[in-house]
Amino acid sequence: xxxxxxxxxxxxxxxxxxxxxxxxxxxxxxxxxxxxxxxxxxxxxxxxxxxxxxxxxxxxxxxxxxxxxxxxxxxxxxxxxxxxxxxxxxxxxxxxxxxxxxxxxxxxxxxxxxxxxxxxxxxxxxxxxxxxxxxxxxxxxxxxxxxxxxxxxxxxxxxxxxxxxxxxxxxxxxxxxxxxxxxxxxxxxxxxxxxxxxxxxxxxxxxxxxxxx
Numbered sequence: 001x002x003x004x005x006x007x008x009x010x011x012x013x014x015x016x017x018x019x020x021x022x023x024x025x026x027x028x029x030x031x032x033x034x035x036x037x038x039x040x041x042x043x044x045x046x047x048x049x050x051x052x053x054x055x056x057x058x059x060x061x062x063x064x065x066x067x068x069x070x071x072x073x074x075x076x077x078x079x080x081x082x083x084x085x086x087x088x089x090x091x092x093x094x095x096x097x098x099x100x101x102x103x104x105x106x107x108x109x110x111x112x113x114x115x116x117x118x119x120x121x122x123x124x125x126x127x128x129x130x131x132x133x134x135x136x137x138x139x140x141x142x143x144x145x146x147x148x149x150x151x152x153x154x155x156x157x158x159x160x161x162x163x164x165x166x167x168x169x170x171x172x173x174x175x176x177x178x179x180x181x182x183x184x185x186x187x188x189x190x191x192x193x194x195x196x197x198x199x200x201x202x203x204x205x206x207x208x209x210x211x212x213x
Contacts, residue, residue: 001188002059005181008052008152009189015045018186020199026127027159029210032202033186035153037073037124050080052180053122053150054088057081060178062148065117067094070135078122081150097138115139118147125153126165126177136173148175154182157210164212183207 012018016039023034040049069078075096082094095112119139126132126149136146154166154177161168166177187207190200 001185004052004055004059005185006189008180009186011045011048011052015039015041020196020202032199032206035125035155037152046076046080047084049077049152050082050084051087053077053081053152054084054090056178056180057085057120057150058088058090060148060150060176062120062176062178063118064120064147065092066113066115066119067092067122068115068119068135068139069094069096069122070131071097071099073124074122074131074135077124081122097135109138110142115142115144117144119144120147121149123149123151125151125155126169128159128165132169132173136175146173146175149177151177151179152181154179156183156207156212158212162212167212183211 009018012035017036019034019036020032021034023031025031037049040046067078067082069075078094078096082092085092093113095110095115097110098108115138121132121135121139123131123135132149139146149169151166155164156166157164159165159168163171166179169175169177183203187200187203190196190203193200
């Protein structure tokens with residue numbers, strides 16, 4: 001596992017973003033872990049979060065021209081990612097959308113740089129892909145090209161049709177989805193954490209039952 005992946009998992013655990021136990025998912029499954037990126041809710045945590053996204057983006061070597069964050073979670077995400085990339089010498093424009101069209105002042109549906117070229121979408125996780133689909137449509141409506149999605153965690157979990165939400169996005173929109181970590185990284189981390197053996201066994205059993213190929 002890359003050092004930055006391990007450090008990200010430790011940050012997520014420290015912020016209670018990643019928790020272990022028993023949690024009921026929207027699909028009615030009992031999951032042995034829960035990930036809530038909304039708990040990266042202070043300045044230092046958000047700063048570090050942006051840095052981890054930046055490292056994952058650079059590692060993926062995916063060409064893009066600008067960043068887009070879907071409202072509302074994507075707004076702070078895309079902002080901190082743009083700052084983190086700039087600190088590493090990569091100065092990208094970014095924008096995010098409004099939930100409702102503004103018909104006064106500067107107007108429009110987006111705030112920030114105009115959508116153009118190859119656009120990388122930043123989000124936290126993909127549950128059913130609705131937000132990503134809306135973002136793809138918005139970007140294409142502005143004659144720009146959605147070129148990929150960056151998320152914090154890929155759960156690698158089957159949906160209703162045996163594909164994961166990430167796989168469905170890839171198949172439907174024909175764009176790659178990259179992540180800082182995925183469920184396999186969490187498993188690898190727990191294998192080294194001797195005080196979390198019970199969590200490891202539960203997650204391995206869950207992955208065996210609901211995981212994607």
